[in-house]
Amino acid sequence: MSQLNIKVVIPARYGSSRLPAKPLLEINEKPLFWHVVQRVLEAGILIDDILVATDDERILLKAKELDVPVVMTSTSHISGTDRINEVARLQNWTDDTLVVNVQGDEPLLPPDLVKGLTTFAVENNHFDIVTAVTPINSLDDFHNPNVVKAVVTEIEQALYFTRSPAPLNRDEPMDYSLALRHIGIYLYKVSVLSRVCEFPESLLEKSEKLEQLRALSNNLTIGVMRYLGDLPHGVDTQEDYLALKRLMK
Template structure:
C-alpha cells in the first residue's frame, strides 16, 4: 500500500492571512509542519499543495516538495485532490498546514489504520477536550459511535444537554489530520459541498453527508494548532 502525505497551504486565510509564512520562533509555520511530517515512517512521499509562489519558495527553502493549485479550491481536501491528479498512491493523508506540532506519533497512527483496514474510506484523529474548549467555536468537536466512527462534527458544544452534566465530556476535540482512500477522495471531491458542510464550515461533514464511515482514532496528547494570531502567541510561549 502506497501512502502519501499532502499539506494544503493557502495564503489567503480568512482568519489569518499569510499564515503558512508567519514566523514561529526561528522558522516559518509551514517548515514546522514539513519537518514534523518527515518524521513519519509509513509515508512514502510528502508534498505541500499551495496556490502561492511565496509559500512554494518557503517549501523549497525548507527542503520540501510542492504542487501548485488554483486559489479557488473550496477546501484543503479539494486542493489535495487537484494537486494529486497525476500521482500514484492508494491513500493520501491530509496534514493541515497550521499544525506545527505534528509528529510521526500522529501521522503513522493514521497511516496504520489503513494498513490494518484497507477498506477504510476515511480516518481522522481526536483527543480529550479541555472544558474551556467546549464553547470555543474554533475548537471542532466530534462525537463517535460504539465502532469509533464519527456521528457528527461541530464547532458548537455537542451533544446538547438540557441539564448540566458533570464528569467527562461526551465529545472529543478533533485534530485536523485526515486520511482518504484514493477512491473516496475522488468521490468526495467530485460531489457538491453539502448544506451542513457550508453551515459549519467543516469539510468532513461532506463525507458524512455522502454516507462515509469516518474512523476516529483517539490519542491522549493534544497538539496546539494555529487558527488565529492569538494561537500563534500561545504556541510561542509554550515553546519558550
C-alpha cells in the first residue's frame, strides 16, 4: 500500500459538545486515538504514513509519549476535511498523494474497511472522493437523525447525504431496503482536498451539519464503496465509551 503513496490522517479534537476530551478517554490504559492507530496499522499502513491531527497540547503530548506521529493544527476548522487539508500543506504532500480521513473515535474500526476503501479508490479513480456505506437494518436507524443516510445510484455514486429517512419508498413508507448508512471515512487526492477547502461552507452543509455536502454542492463526485462486514459503533457519548470499554476488556 505504501507504494501507492497513501497517508492516513486521524483528526483528534479535544472539544466535543457531547463528550469533552474524548480522544484522551482510555481503554485498557491507552487513549482512544491510540486504538484507532492500531486498527490502521492492522490494515497494512506503515506507522510513518499515519498522522494524528490535533488542536490540543494535551493530545499532542500524549501522542508523543506513545510514539504516535502527531501534528498540531488550528482550533478554528469547520470540519475534519479542513483540518486534514492543513496537515497536507504542513507536510508538503504532493497533489497525487492519497489521503484517508479516519475518524479518531472508532477504536474498533475494521482494518478491512480501510483496505477495501483504498482498493475501491484505485479501481474507481474517476471519482473525486470515495467513502463507504453499509446497509441500514432497522426502521429506528432509518428514522434516526444521528444515522446519516447516503442516497446512491447504480453506478456507486452518491447523490446526497442526509439525516432524514432516505430514499423514501412512496408506496411502501415502511420499506427501507434501499437505505444505506454512511460510514465517516473518506479518501481523496491532496489536489481534491485543497479544492474542497477553497469553497466556503455550503448552505446544505451548514443545515445538515454534514461536511461531505460541501463537495456535492460544488459539483465534485463522491464514489461509494458498500461495506458488508460488522461495523462496531464509535464513541459519541459516555454510554458508548463505557460499552466499548466493557467490550474491549
